[in-house]
Amino acid sequence: MIAELVAAVGPLWHGRHQARLESRPRKRAVGAGAKHLLVFVDRLLATLVHLRHGATHDVPACWFDVDRSTITRAIGEVRLLLAERGCTVAVGVRLRTLAEVIDHLRASGQTGIIDGTEIRVRRPAAGHKDRDRFISGKNKQDAVKAMVLTDATGRLLFCSPARPASCADITHARQSGLVKHLADGPFVEILADVGYQGLGAQTGGQVVTPPHRKFKKNPPDWYEEIYERQRKAHSSRRIRVEHGIAHLKNWRALARHHGRREHMSDTIQAVAGLLSHPQAATLGPGQPQ
Structure with a gap:
């Protein structure tokens, strides 16, 4: 290599x-x-x-x-x-933008899986005007967030530029142009978690999220059984993106970033491109990771 x-x-x-x-x-x-x-x-x-x-x-x-x-x-x-090299999907074929990834999924008939991941960074200095933007509402730590998109086998297809962790997952997806790219062209299925609920209505059902809970208090037993079965079925389909993110975090530069925050986007996209090359060489179509 x-x-x-x-x-x-x-x-x-x-x-x-x-x-x-x-x-x-x-x-x-x-x-x-x-x-x-x-x-x-x-x-x-x-x-x-x-x-x-x-x-x-x-x-x-x-x-x-x-x-x-x-x-x-x-x-x-x-x-x-x-x-700048992008992610490898086949010999001589690399995907560099989100639009290219969506076109690849449509052409191959594959399902995409999307999720956000947070990477801890150093806290901005006191008095910095954007100091609070990097505080994650989920982990209560200073971090940046990137959107990761894989295929159904967990192969990395795209990593977005990093944004401050205070940005919600659904907002990050909209700002990255996911809704716009899905609006033009044939249907493609994108699996996502609850952080992206609302995108399904904006994309004509192309973004599939876990089912909503209809009964918030005292649900009947029959509904709980159906709800849990649907939730677990969806979770088992999108677990591959978690595996892809785990492989990214095995690189120490992404476990916790101690360098400059403005270099984070180049770092995560460089690691994704390096990691996608052996994945494309060892994983065949439909082969689990």
């Missing part, structure tokens, strides 16, 4: 680096001057170690015998390139 990443991402990095050199006013020829102490392969390895194991930038700086700022700059460049 490392060789494939080098072949796919390396030319992009070299192209952007060359364009950046040519865009600035220069007094010497392009390519002259000091050379990189850190080649691209080492930059890629430092980024992967940071994402997978949550190692601070000082650790790879010590390994490669360069300054910490060099590692910080390298990780920032490579992480952005990894995030």
